[in-house]
Amino acid sequence: MSGTVADSANALLTVSGLETYFPFGNRWFGKREWVRAVDGVDLTVRRGEVLGLVGESGCGKTTLGRSVLRLVEPTRGAVDFDGVDLLSLKGRGLRAMRRRMQIIFQDPYKSLSPRMQIGQIIAEPLRLHRIVPEHEIEMRVQGLLTKVGLEPYFMSRYPHEMSGGQRQRIAIARTLALEPEFIVADEPVSALDVSVQAGILNILLELQRGEGLAMLFISHDLAVVEHIADRVAVMYRGKIVELAETDRVIGSPLHPYTQALLSAVPSIDPATKRKRIRLPGEPPSPIGAVVGCPFAPRCPEAQGVCRESAPALEPKAAGHFAACHFR
Ligand SMILES: Nc1ncnc2c1ncn2[C@@H]1O[C@H](COP(=O)(O)OP(=O)(O)O)[C@@H](O)[C@H]1O
């Protein structure tokens, strides 16, 4: 098999060798260490695709999503968006790019100003970026509300009068006002009631299909990602350990970590009941460098070589990448 993750056809976003470290500990006492939240990530998001990003809490998903938008500054590596080297941009160039790339958060409440009516909240980015002339704003706001499944009368409501699911719809409408080409959706349904999650996921899917949006969809829950993603990247301790079409990751996972994650997802079809793999030990600490495979301390199949040399993310079948010495 040839090819690397980064030379995927039709890429809109290409991330190469990305590292985002945070300082840890007191540099006056003892050794200065680093939290290696993102520790050498390569991936692509193709035009119009949803790339799911899954992994346990603390593995670096949010930091990766924020790093590609430069909401946190990466330590090293490259991020290319539509042919533009994002990490070298400053000032006006960076602001112009940021409009094309947006983020949806887990908790929309924090990003919605409590004193503003919903109509004003959605109109704000339209005015700020002069997306439509003043006399068209109301109509555009109504159109955006319709797109997220809300009636026009919501325009005069305030965030606190709405449910969590409705607030997430408002946050999505405001994001769409900017007409982005790429969205990072960071656990957008994790804080919501299970009963309203599917509604939000379906809105995101319709938008992605209707407007050709590309999306990095982050979740700790593989069952949610399975529902929405075209391809899935599995993250473990700051690294991507498997990346393939969703059907491949779910149906024939290669990496022992993906297999363990999957075994914890209840199967819809009882005939294909999965055998639950219990991972020994705790989720790994992201502090400091790892020698060998980061999954080795918990891997049921680890051998001596796993503790000595780190497996690279390599193609194991067409379009199916995994980082394991024995796959
Ligand atoms: N600003 C920060 N400063 C220091 N450590 C951070 C910061 N942001 C995240 N981390 C650490 O980086 C690791 C990855 O965090 P995060 O990206 O939030 O993971 P996830 O979204 O997968 O739960 C965690 O150990 C977290 O504590």
Ligand code: SF4
């Ligand atoms: S390289 Fe070794 S420790 Fe790492 S996942 Fe593969 S078998 Fe397990």
Ligand SMILES: [Mg+2]
């Ligand atoms: Mg997170």
